[in-house]
Amino acid sequence: MAPTTKSRSMSERPTDTHDTDAAWKAWGERDPYFGVITDERFRRDRLTPQVLETFFRSGEAHVRHVMSTLRQHVQPGFKPRRVLDFGCGVGRLLPAFSALGAEVVGVDIAEAMLDEARRNCERLRTGPVQLVLSDDELSRVEGHFDLVHTAIVLQHIEPRRGLRLIERLVGLLAPGGTAALHLTYAKTVHAANYGAPPAPAPAPPPAEPPLWQRLLVQAKAVPVPPPGPSPVPGSGDPEMQMNPYPLNDVLFVVQQRGARRLHLEFSDHGGELGATLFFAVPGP
Numbered sequence: 001m002a003p004t005t006k007s008r009s010m011s012e013r014p015t016d017t018h019d020t021d022a023a024w025k026a027w028g029e030r031d032p033y034f035g036v037i038t039d040e041r042f043r044r045d046r047l048t049p050q051v052l053e054t055f056f057r058s059g060e061a062h063v064r065h066v067m068s069t070l071r072q073h074v075q076p077g078f079k080p081r082r083v084l085d086f087g088c089g090v091g092r093l094l095p096a097f098s099a100l101g102a103e104v105v106g107v108d109i110a111e112a113m114l115d116e117a118r119r120n121c122e123r124l125r126t127g128p129v130q131l132v133l134s135d136d137e138l139s140r141v142e143g144h145f146d147l148v149h150t151a152i153v154l155q156h157i158e159p160r161r162g163l164r165l166i167e168r169l170v171g172l173l174a175p176g177g178t179a180a181l182h183l184t185y186a187k188t189v190h191a192a193n194y195g196a197p198p199a200p201a202p203a204p205p206p207a208e209p210p211l212w213q214r215l216l217v218q219a220k221a222v223p224v225p226p227p228g229p230s231p232v233p234g235s236g237d238p239e240m241q242m243n244p245y246p247l248n249d250v251l252f253v254v255q256q257r258g259a260r261r262l263h264l265e266f267s268d269h270g271g272e273l274g275a276t277l278f279f280a281v282p283g284p
């Protein structure tokens with residue numbers, strides 16, 4: 001269902017910080033379509049009208065699948081009036097959601113992604129689409145939604161932060177609203193451990209600067225540089241983290257919001273094991 005976003009610069013380094021935001025801002029400015037679907041066809045310098053059509057067709061197919069799954073397993077005849085697409089990128093899915101007759105809100109952390117999404121919605125003459133800059137409170141998102149959707153986004157966000165975002169997202173569901181939330185939860189490379197990464201080795205003590213530098217620093221001659229971001233291996237692409245989420249915690253959030261049942265669909269993007277959770281919350 002959801003296409004892969006695997007890239008050479010992909011890393012499983014979990015962090016505690018918001019450095020993924022900087023990476024996504026860089027993707028938005030440097031190579032937004034490839035950042036969304038890491039397929040060489042979608043590199044910035046290769047985009048043609050035909051390539052763009054292929055890109056948006058993949059979005060139509062995705063939305064068709066989401067809607068048919070929701071109608072089949074969650075709410076027969078479901079027709080959303082207000083849709084939130086969290087991490088909308090360049091708007092690959094927005095025209096298809098809009099074609100359902102819904103008012104659509106796309107949220108993203110990268111201004112350049114939102115700018116591109118705006119241009120795409122204008123070019124494709126979608127219905128009403130609002131594009132909103134994200135933050136951890138989703139503070140600029142107004143009102144409630146009868147469909148909250150996210151695909152190939154949470155995997156790129158550090159899970160403790162992502163879990164809080166999931167709480168906010170399910171909190172934005174209107175009574176009786178439905179959700180389709182995609183996240184990754186394990187990696188086949190860690191199959192011996194049921195997908196969980198081995199416990200990290202204790203961090204080595206920080207390396208001492210050489211004696212000459214310590215002496216100069218003591219004499220206040222050389223400022224010690226702060227530790228910089230770790231370099232991306234290989235290409236000049238920004239980093240793209242892949243983070244597995246603890247499904248237990250996610251299920252807890254969903255059940256606490258009142259969902260009684262859940263339809264789950266697995267995904268496997270090059271060994272990154274994922275799940276899309278389809279569910280509804282109680283009606284009025």
Ligand SMILES: C[S@@+](CC[C@H](N)C(=O)[O-])C[C@H]1O[C@@H](n2cnc3c(N)ncnc32)[C@H](O)[C@@H]1O
Pocket residue numbers: 005020021024025035036037086087088089090091092093107108109110113134135150151152153156157
């Ligand atoms: C791989 S793209 C997927 C785009 C879109 N969901 C799609 O399927 O076409 C991931 C998107 O998530 C956005 N993103 C990453 N971290 C985010 C955050 N903390 N809040 C909102 N969006 C975020 C990125 O800027 C990027 O546009």
